[in-house]
Amino acid sequence: MTSDDIPRPGPQRAMRADVRRNRARLLAAAREMFERDGAGASLEAVARLAGVGIGTLYRHFPTRQDLLEALLADVYDGLAATGRELLVSPAPGEALTTWLRAFIVRITAFPGMAAAAAVSLRPEQPGRPEPSGARRAVRDAGEALFRRAQDAGDVPADAEFADALRLAGAIAMVTERDPEAADRLLALAAAGLAPGKGAHGG
Amino acid sequence: MTSDDIPRPGPQRAMRADVRRNRARLLAAAREMFERDGAGASLEAVARLAGVGIGTLYRHFPTRQDLLEALLADVYDGLAATGRELLVSPAPGEALTTWLRAFIVRITAFPGMAAAAAVSLRPEQPGRPEPSGARRAVRDAGEALFRRAQDAGDVPADAEFADALRLAGAIAMVTERDPEAADRLLALAAAGLAPGKGAHGG
DNA sequence: ACCTGAACACCGTTCAAGT
DNA sequence: ACCTGAACACCGTTCAAGT
Numbered sequence: 001m002t003s004d005d006i007p008r009p010g011p012q013r014a015m016r017a018d019v020r021r022n023r024a025r026l027l028a029a030a031r032e033m034f035e036r037d038g039a040g041a042s043l044e045a046v047a048r049l050a051g052v053g054i055g056t057l058y059r060h061f062p063t064r065q066d067l068l069e070a071l072l073a074d075v076y077d078g079l080a081a082t083g084r085e086l087l088v089s090p091a092p093g094e095a096l097t098t099w100l101r102a103f104i105v106r107i108t109a110f111p112g113m114a115a116a117a118a119v120s121l122r123p124e125q126p127g128r129p130e131p132s133g134a135r136r137a138v139r140d141a142g143e144a145l146f147r148r149a150q151d152a153g154d155v156p157a158d159a160e161f162a163d164a165l166r167l168a169g170a171i172a173m174v175t176e177r178d179p180e181a182a183d184r185l186l187a188l189a190a191a192g193l194a195p196g197k198g199a200h201g202g
Numbered sequence: 203m204t205s206d207d208i209p210r211p212g213p214q215r216a217m218r219a220d221v222r223r224n225r226a227r228l229l230a231a232a233r234e235m236f237e238r239d240g241a242g243a244s245l246e247a248v249a250r251l252a253g254v255g256i257g258t259l260y261r262h263f264p265t266r267q268d269l270l271e272a273l274l275a276d277v278y279d280g281l282a283a284t285g286r287e288l289l290v291s292p293a294p295g296e297a298l299t300t301w302l303r304a305f306i307v308r309i310t311a312f313p314g315m316a317a318a319a320a321v322s323l324r325p326e327q328p329g330r331p332e333p334s335g336a337r338r339a340v341r342d343a344g345e346a347l348f349r350r351a352q353d354a355g356d357v358p359a360d361a362e363f364a365d366a367l368r369l370a371g372a373i374a375m376v377t378e379r380d381p382e383a384a385d386r387l388l389a390l391a392a393a394g395l396a397p398g399k400g401a402h403g404g
Numbered sequence: 405a406c407c408t409g410a411a412c413a414c415c416g417t418t419c420a421a422g423t
Numbered sequence: 424a425c426c427t428g429a430a431c432a433c434c435g436t437t438c439a440a441g442t
Contacts, residue, residue, distance in 0.1 A: 093396045094396075096396060097395075097396050118376050149396060154396050154398070155395065155396055156390075156393055156394070156395075156397075159390055159393075159395065160386075163383075163386050163387055163390050164390065164395055166376055166377075166383070166387060167372075167373070167376075167387050167390060167391060167395065169376055170369075170372035170373050170375060170376035170377075170387070171369070171372050173372060173375055173376060174320050174368055174369075174371055174372035174375060175368070175372075181365075181368070184362075184365050185365055185368060185369050185372070188358075188361055188365050188366065188369060188391070189369060189390070189391040189394070189395050190394060190395045190396045190397070191358055191361075191394050191396075191397055192358070192391070192392060192393050192394025192395075192397045193299075193357065193358075193361065193366055193369065193391050193392045193394075194295045194296075194298060194299050194351065194356050194357055194392045194393075195358075195392070195393055195394045195397050196356070
């Protein structure tokens with residue numbers, strides 16, 4: 001369990017390269033098929049496009065969600081980088097909403113991707129494995145922006161980052177590939193649908 | 203096309219009763235199967251449970267979404283009634299959020315129902331038929347509550363009801379059968395994630 | 405150790421035959 | 424006019440055989 005992905009260095013190097021190439025081809029093919037047909041695209045078609053057997057696809061990605069999360073990992077890494085950049089911007093509240101907007105845009109690269117993201121970003125559960133590096137990275141970067149906005153008084157003191165991220169994910173799911181609608185919903189949630197009711201006790 | 207559902211009164215009365223009974227049985231069976239297995243439950247199993255052939259299911263409901271919308275129609279009618287009752291409550295803003303909370307709870311009777319509701323409540327599109335009576339009723343009742351809250355100054359003047367409803371639908375989709383999470387997200391969206399930025403131009 | 409693809413299972417959908 | 428269910432099509436998933 002500890003060194004599972006470093007299987008004995010030496011003469012097997014060529015093999016490992018094949019495996020990696022297959023994995024990369026599968027990811028590229030999946031991205032292409034999913035962008036064409038959505039996240040429900042035929043996995044057989046993905047394997048065919050990648051030039052490997054269907055069994056190889058299943059060996060690398062036992063479930064469709066695994067394949068989707070591998071694609072999401074790149075998105076998450078990019079969002080983490082964007083988040084770190086925004087951390088030095090002068091307006092904490094704006095920086096947060098800018099980042100949430102980027103989050104929504106990038107997890108809607110194809111229909112169904114946002115739903116997969118919502119699953120992958122669900123609160124930690126007993127059954128599920130530790131969050132991957134990319135998942136932790138995106139969460140940490142977003143949380144840093146969130147806390148800074150909270151410290152600046154731009155975000156209610158009793159709000160929680162996990163909820164804000166879920167809300168953004170929800171907006172992404174429902175507006176999917178309509179960025180203008182996503183912007184409107186995010187602006188509405190940011191300003192408050194029914195503000196000023198003193199709902200926050202601190 | 204005009205009198206499609208009133209096919210010649212007279213000796214056919216008994217037949218029509220059979221058709222209606224089949225329809226009612228299919229809806230009851232669908233509700234039961236969907237509550238057990240989610241909105242993706244086997245349609246063959248639904249037909250079996252209803253005691254009719256699979257062809258009869260397809261005759262009544264050509265697509266899965268049609269079946270889901272038939273179940274949603276009851277929910278919509280109930281929500282419309284609730285909305286009319288809330289219209290006389292003394293606190294317009296609270297009445298709106300109370301109704302939105304009821305909306306979220308009732309469109310999550312089973313996994314996948316909220317997604318079907320989000321589809322059925324999408325902004326009118328060229329291809330899709332006129333909204334059904336129930337859809338119009340729920341929209342009208344919600345909009346009345348929304349306008350009243352807006353007039354009272356509880357809701358931003360430039361906000362749109364359609365967006366508020368989509369936002370509630372989005373929250374329902376992502377929290378599905380977790381009412382506490384839904385409450386937290388709705389409270390966050392109601393109070394405003396990053397309020398006070400003067401985002402509203404009026 | 406990894407890959408292939410035939411084989412199996414399952415389900416959605418249609419439509420010819422029946423009442 | 425409506426219903427039935429066999430037949431077809433399609434896809435996900437596994438696993439024995441191959442390299």
